[in-house]
Amino acid sequence: MLERRIVEKPWGRRHPGKDFGDLGDGRIGEIWFLPPPDDTRSPLLKFLFTSERLSIQVHPDDKVARRTGAPCGKDECWLVVTGDDDARIGVGLNRNTDHEALRAAALDGSIMDMIDWRRAHVDDFIYNPAGTIHAIGAGLTIVEVQQNCDTTYRLYDYGRERPLHLDEALEVAHLSPTRDERDCSIDPNAASELVRGPYFHLHHLVAPFDPATVANAKGMMTLLPLAGDCRVAEVSILVGQAAQFDDPNLLDLRKGARALLAWAA
Numbered sequence: 001m002l003e004r005r006i007v008e009k010p011w012g013r014r015h016p017g018k019d020f021g022d023l024g025d026g027r028i029g030e031i032w033f034l035p036p037p038d039d040t041r042s043p044l045l046k047f048l049f050t051s052e053r054l055s056i057q058v059h060p061d062d063k064v065a066r067r068t069g070a071p072c073g074k075d076e077c078w079l080v081v082t083g084d085d086d087a088r089i090g091v092g093l094n095r096n097t098d099h100e101a102l103r104a105a106a107l108d109g110s111i112m113d114m115i116d117w118r119r120a121h122v123d124d125f126i127y128n129p130a131g132t133i134h135a136i137g138a139g140l141t142i143v144e145v146q147q148n149c150d151t152t153y154r155l156y157d158y159g160r161e162r163p164l165h166l167d168e169a170l171e172v173a174h175l176s177p178t179r180d181e182r183d184c185s186i187d188p189n190a191a192s193e194l195v196r197g198p199y200f201h202l203h204h205l206v207a208p209f210d211p212a213t214v215a216n217a218k219g220m221m222t223l224l225p226l227a228g229d230c231r232v233a234e235v236s237i238l239v240g241q242a243a244q245f246d247d248p249n250l251l252d253l254r255k256g257a258r259a260l261l262a263w264a265a
C-alpha cells in the first residue's frame, strides 16, 4: 500500500468524502500516493478536491526543470471523478498571444478571459503537456497522474497571497491554443489505454481484468481504484488507497470494479 500525503490548499474542500477517512477540518486540496523514496521513476498519482479555482499556471518540461535542479518536468493528466453541473477546466489559450500581452494579462487578471475553459464532465480525460497554461476549476474531484515533480509556475492566483512566477512561466508557456489528441470521454464500462509514454503509461481497467491488456507493462505499477472490489495478491485495495506491485497477474478486479493503472515509460 502506498503512503498517503494529505495536502491542504486554499482552494481545497472540507471533508472530501467518506472514502478518504477522517482528514480533519482543513481545506483538503490533494491526497498524494507516494512512491517509495528509492523509486524515482514511477508517476505520482493524486486526488484533487476543489471548492475554488486553482491558480492559472504552467509547468516546465524536463529540459527547463533540470536546469533549475528539479529531477524532471511535469506532464500531467486528469480524470474527472465528480463535478458540479457548471464545473470547468481551463486548458490552453483561446487565442494566440505574445509574451508582452500575456504578462500584462497576468498582472491585471484579464488572463482569465484568455483561457480555453471547457465544461468538465464525469469521466472526461484530459492530458496536459508541460508548457500548456491551465487552470482547474471549482467543484471537482479529479485523479491526477503526473511526472513525479512538483514544480508549478503561477501566472495568476485570483488575488490570493501566494507567490507568482511570471518570468519562469513566460519562459515555458505555449502561446497558442492547443488540444491534445489523447483527450476523450472514458467509457466507464470498457478498459482503455489512456497514455502510452513518453513519460508514463496509464490504463483504465474494468472487471474482469485481463493481464494481456497490459502486456507491455514493466517495473513497478501503481493501482488506484475508482470503484468496487480491487485486489492485489488477494489483498483488497479500497477507493482512497493505492498500491504498487510488479506483476499484473497479481491483480484481480471483481464484478463492477474500475481502476487506473500507471507505470513509468
Ligand SMILES: O=P(O)(O)OC[C@H]1O[C@](O)(CO)[C@@H](O)[C@@H]1O
Pocket: 009, 030, 054, 055, 056, 057, 076, 134, 136, 144, 146, 152, 154
Ligand atoms: O498552485 P496551486 O493553485 O496550488 O496548484 C498546484 C497544483 O496544480 C496542479 O499542478 C494541477 O494543475 C497540481 O499538481 C498542483 O499540486
